[in-house]
Amino acid sequence: MAITSNDLLKDLSARGLIAQTTAEAELAEHLNQKARTLYCGFDPTADSLHIGSLVPLLMLKRFQDAGHKPLALVGGATGLIGDPSFKAVERKLNGPEVVSEWVEKLRAQVSQFITFNGEANSAEVVNNYDWTKNLNVIDFLRDVGKHFSINSMIQKESVKQRINREGEGISFTEFTYMILQSYDFAELNRLYSCTLQVGGSDQWGNITGGTDLTRRQNGNQVFGLTMPLVTKADGTKFGKTETGTIWLDKNKTSQYAFYQFWLGTADADVYKFLKYFTFLSVEDIDAIEKQDKESGVKPEAQSILAAEVTKLVHGEEGLVAAKRITAALFNNELVDLSEQDFSQLQLDGLPSSTVSKNDLAGGSLTSFLVDARLAASGKQVKDALQRNSVFVNNVAKGIEDNMKLAEIFDSVNGYYSKYFLVKLGKKKHHLFVLED
């Protein structure tokens, strides 16, 4: 990416956050002239955003910090259709009630990343359902559809594989998604003088559709900027783990699990991620990298990344909670923990459950731990037992202990007569609390 004449764009470029832009030189000039309004869309495909949306969310914040006005668009309308961009298969449609419920959740979530201060560049959250719900089909086809050429639409890389791919196709509904998103841009240009849309690089086709439509309908030049897809050096998909997606909602991914996710970042990715996911300056990040390379010991970057991102998403308190659990599980002896510490760990989001004596009677360790979701099947627990990698309060259990459930979880063996910390393998922990 060429050096531009705009400080913000220079920084973004240094961070590797710019994949593509429309009319680069003109965009720099456009942003230099005065505060502009930009938007980024988030479709409600679940009841929470996940870390895949973090880069664009932070991007809005970066623009706001530079004095521009961010609009976070929640796709109440587009979420009902489904974006086909680079998706291998047609998606299942979600019901309207479900989608509108998700819209509300995303609205709140998105709001925490941008500032609403009542000033000129105060953020706003908009919903594209507001301007599409009363759209009349005939008007839509005449006023909007006419501006789109099927010939160029099927040339878009984002849908090409769906069109060419053997065994899968694309419905008219999803094919039309691009037109709806383009209409959003034109509409936001009319309503808010919005002149820039940002998004992931998979959105390029949809974004340029919007810049074209805005020019044709409104006669205004507007811009697009995309961020690179977050990739990992080992080629696996970013944002997924054994346990699934890393969500921004702490009820879906605990602060502790969230922190742990970032802590596990590969050396090969961590400096790039610092640039993508934090507001640390590029110089500071380069300094961290230099120091890690020279230190010859375990790098610092992962814990800095984990701390910064956890703080951004879950606040200072969330970070403290995550660190508290991490310290207890990985650094300290459990014996040092007070009774209050144990109950605090529960509150902090350490996976835990309460058990009664009845739950234990006659049960097996395998099914007990599967029920607590420490393993996917009894076979896995059995495997771990055979390798002596199941620990209850730091005591290794073997396959011969499998049927001794009630004995193992007898109150005499628990910390403070009721706490049992179970470890399966190196990283999976679960706190069981015995009921009186």
Added chain:
RNA sequence: GGAGGGGUUCCCGAGUGGCCAAAGGGAGCAGACUGUAAAUCUGCCACGAAAGUUUCGGUGGUUCGAAUCCACCUCCCUCCA
């Protein structure tokens, strides 16, 4: 509406009457080695502690025996109209 091709265990993908709980790969889990890393090596990988139980889009057949054969149904894809 017509013709053809498909739906196999988390994914890809073998399997065309018994040797099939079903090859191979990927993912995943556990162990060793480590830095709660990477790479590598080892074991597991339908469910069940076990006895045993349930699978190959669905239903019903044929057969001593079916993922494999037959009928109907259903979903998907391609081409033609």
